[in-house]
Amino acid sequence: MASRFLILCVSSLFFFFLTVSSAPTSGYYKGDKVFDVRNYGAHGDGKTDDAMAITKAWNDACQWSGGSSTVYIPLGTFYLSQITLSGPCKSYITFIITGTLSAPRDPNLIKQEEWIEFRYVDNLTVTGGGLLDGQGSYSWSLNDCDKNPKCRTLAINIGFAFVRYSRINGLRSINSKMGHFNLFSVEDFNITGVTITAPGDSPNTDGIKIGKSKDMHIYNVTIATGDDCIAILDGTTNxxxxxxxxxxxxxxxxxxxxxxxxxxxxxxxxxxxxxxxxxxxxxxxxxxxxxxxxxxxxxxxxxxxxxxxxxxxxxxxxxxxxxxxxxxxxxxxxxxxxxxxxxxxxxxxxxxxxxxxxxxxxxxxxxxxxxxxxxxxxxxxxxxxxxxxxxxxxxxxxxxxxxxxxx
The missing domain is CATH 2.160.20.10 (Single-stranded right-handed beta-helix, Pectin lyase-like)
Known part of the structure; x- marks a missing residue:
């Protein structure tokens, strides 16, 4: 009888630990492989360009085949000149930002449409409550799109292109040079708990811009900006x-x-x-x-x-x-x-x-x-x-x- 009771206790304890180990915490699962950008040389001092370190961490996380992976950006200010994070990835991937990502003040240093860009990724979660600072006030005077149809294009804070079954949760974005979030050809995509802020007179700082995308949900967001809170372009359905x-x-x-x-x-x-x-x-x-x-x-x-x-x-x-x-x-x-x-x-x-x-x-x-x-x-x-x-x-x-x- 005692031995049977002992076996039952051990079995129950094993089931308890198995359940706890798989419970979701802070937007990702315990037991995920975590790729801390500091282990790849990121400084987080607000001065050193950490784009290469974050790219390396992303590439390793994206190709991790042992289960879900997490790229972790801790507290601190991480200066990024520009960055493109591409898939496809081998499993579910989470990008956690708890600190601040800071853009160059000089708009000429960003050579792509979005300062931070995710492309060709499925099952992506971007979360952590961190901040994207586009440093846009240094370039708003260059924007004359209200008068000039051939105006200069400035960088959007963050973009998602050809991304499916994914979500953004709890991110903050301030002072974009142009728009804040750009979504193109995304599918089954959720945005929640996001805060977007720029002065009311900042030119063309759209909050969320969406084109040629389908099956999206945007809820519980706060947007204060100088252009459309949400701009919906052609090809958008559901x-x-x-x-x-x-x-x-x-x-x-x-x-x-x-x-x-x-x-x-x-x-x-x-x-x-x-x-x-x-x-x-x-x-x-x-x-x-x-x-x-x-x-x-x-x-x-x-x-x-x-x-x-x-x-x-x-x-x-x-x-x-x-x-x-x-x-x-x-x-x-x-x-x-x-x-x-x-x-x-x-x-x-x-x-x-x-x-x-x-x-x-x-x-x-x-x-x-x-x-x-x-x-x-x-x-x-x-x-x-x-x-x-x-x-x-x-x-x-x-x-x-x-x-x-x-x-």
Whole structure:
């Protein structure tokens, strides 16, 4: 009896330790092979270029075949001139940043589109609560993209291209030279707990830019920047956005679309349970008036969005034509078809009188646009909020303020 009891105790103890050893902790699993960048010569003194050391640690972790691997960047300031971390990797890989990664002040030292770039990786997790400092204030004066269509391209803080089944959790990004996060051709990708910060007057510092990607979730993020909080470009499908705190910035924008011949449709966007505070725009769809591609924007849902002193809370602009590219206002009609877009429970305050402004294409009028439970108040003293709807077909349900949109 005693021997049987002893065997049972030993078996239970073995099962307990087996369970504990496989429990997730801090975003990775105990027993993973950890590749500490300090073991590869990284200094973390904020002066020495640690790009080579981090690249070596990544390459070893990526090719580790004994199980999952973790690249670990500890506390400290790690200066990086630029870095590209490529796959494919042999197993799940985690990139933990607990310290600060600092970019060069001189934009000429970065020769690629993104300062930090991940490419061709599956099952990647970037986490740790660390900071990406783009040192953008030293180069913002060089950015004249608001006036010059051939403006100089500056580096984005971090980019992900051809990355699948992956996530970013708890990362912080400040003062990018241009955008903060750039996602191109990613699939099944989650972004959560991210904080993005740049001054409201910093040019073209988009928070999260997405193109030709699918099956993405963005939730519980805070974005305060000088351009779009989230910019959604062509070819993006099945994107779910929730619990976003946006402002300052230019809101959540789809487009601009229609400028290039090879563009793809944008389909399946949900934005819900979010707050826009002090942004120039709220929910915006913009397409080139002088478009060269015939694509569609469809199956959108905007639900439960609060606007706090937002310049243009709801905007569809199919007469978008920056830099004077249209020789005559109103001469061109966009060829981008917008259909099946639902706005429900959008409420708060507008700093412009036209709180609801939908100017769709005469050639391809908007179809199946649904407005329900809209309550937007103008906080100026020269009248009430107004609504402008042109070439819009659809339906209206519930109380709509401002009224006057006949669709």
């Amino acid at each position: 994107l779910d956005i929730s619990n976003v705190r946006c402002g300052p910035g230019h809101g959540i924008s789809v487009g601009s679309l229609g400028r290039y011949k090879d563009e793809k449709n944008v389909e399946g966007l949900t934005v819900r349970n979010s707050v826009f505070n002090g942004t120039t725009d709220g929910l915006r769809i913009k397409t080139y008036a002088k478009s060269v591609s015939e694509i569609s924007v469809s199956n959108f849902v905007y639900d439960n969005i609060q606007m706090v002193n937002v310049g243009n809370p709801i905007v569809i602009d199919q007469q978008y034509c920056p830099h004077g590219q249209c020789d005559s206002p109103g001469k061109y009609n966009s060829h981008v078809q917008i259909r099946n877009v639902k706005y429900n429970k959008i409420w708060g305050t507008s700093t412009s009188q036209a709180a609801l402004n939908m100017q769709c294409s005469k050639t391809f009028p908007c179809q199946d646009v649904e407005l329900s439970n809209i309550n937007l108040m103008y906080n100026g003293r020269d009248g009430l909020a107004t609504a402008l709807c042109e070439n819009v077909g659809g339906s209206v349900r519930g109380k709509i303020v401002p009224s006057g949109c006949r669709i």
